[in-house]
Amino acid sequence: MPALLRRFRSARRRVSRPHAVAALLVALVAGGAPLPRAAWADRSVGSAPAPVGIDLVDARTRAAIDRGMSFLADLQRPDGSWPSDAGKKVNDGYVLFPPIDTSRAVPHVGVTALAVLALLAGGHLPGRGPYGASMERGIDFLLEKVQDNGFITANGTRMYSHALAVLALAETYGATRNDRIRGKLERATEFTAGSQNPTGGWRYVPLSPDSDMSVTVCQVVALRAAQNAGIRVPSRVIRRALKYVIESAVVIRGEPIGSFWYQPEDPERFNRDSFALCAAALTTIFQAGIYDDEALHAYAAAHGLDPLKVPSLRRSIQYMDEQYIETARDWPRHYYFFYGNYYAAQALYQMGGREPRLWAAWYARVRDDLLRHQIVKRVPETGRDLGWWVSNVDSTHAYATATALLILQFPLDHLPIHQR
16 A cells, blocks of 8 residues: 555656646646536437547558458458457466467457457448458357357356457447347347446456456446447446446545556455556546546535545546556556557547547557557568567467557547447
């Protein structure tokens, strides 16, 4: 606990440095007019404005996206899956799915869902265009893995992968209205809602007695996408999850320092906060239509939340800006960097609807970092360039590449879950 307090005080001293992103975000959150009380059901897929900052996807970015799409398409298996040995967290460690061998990596539900989402984010649809066949095979694979109880799993994948698969199916169904998807999407959505535990959160396996922030936010985003697509989601599930996220703020001596606990129900045990967890929490809060501290406190009061546990969005944005610098410098190939920035992109793209400069400044920074780390290889037989990203958890590079493509394509505004 003292270490967290020292970090907060140090961050407050450092924040005076001229970070354009932090300055824009803090000014907006501190001075913006409060929005109406959040109501998830009031927001619709068709309400989004025109894409903001689409010119941020410049020629070099489009070239990197094209290379990444080609790489993903070539990597897909005949059964529609994308292979991966991306594994699972075990306590404070990480276990890969054996074997660590690109040629033998197993079909992976979560990574397949990310690849499908990356293609959707580029405006590609099943059965249409250059990646139409890939999309169809990927969706078929996910549908095949929906169990009778609604759990989407294969080869031991868990709730992270289930949520990503629900998200991919919901976004595809919303774009195509394919009746073949709806029934299994409804079943999978019911499974997600029914797997919420008494804390309001979710964990790696269904109905676990404990929960954590990162798995919880993944489920909430999937439920939101399903609701957007017309699938029934009980409002009580969303309210409990939002309460869980809001009350996960790290508060020291009555002062929120900007970060969020990994497992808020027991902060005295081994615990942590991070850039990725903060980005995930802000994604949920912003998607609920809460963009400033006054609106957040009003929501908390209206829903009986503990006022001593309510975060400060202003400080959370400062924290995320500071932590981005350290994460990009020290961990550019860690899976935290990729999934943390995937959530940060969702949160800040939502904020960008109120202040386009905010989104543009943040996107330009992460875009340049991603472009710098893409690996490019020319295929002699075809003359095509393939491009991919590397992470520490996947020898096939499908996970990092799909996630990087999702981040880079946010300004294109093709996925309903990301629209404002």
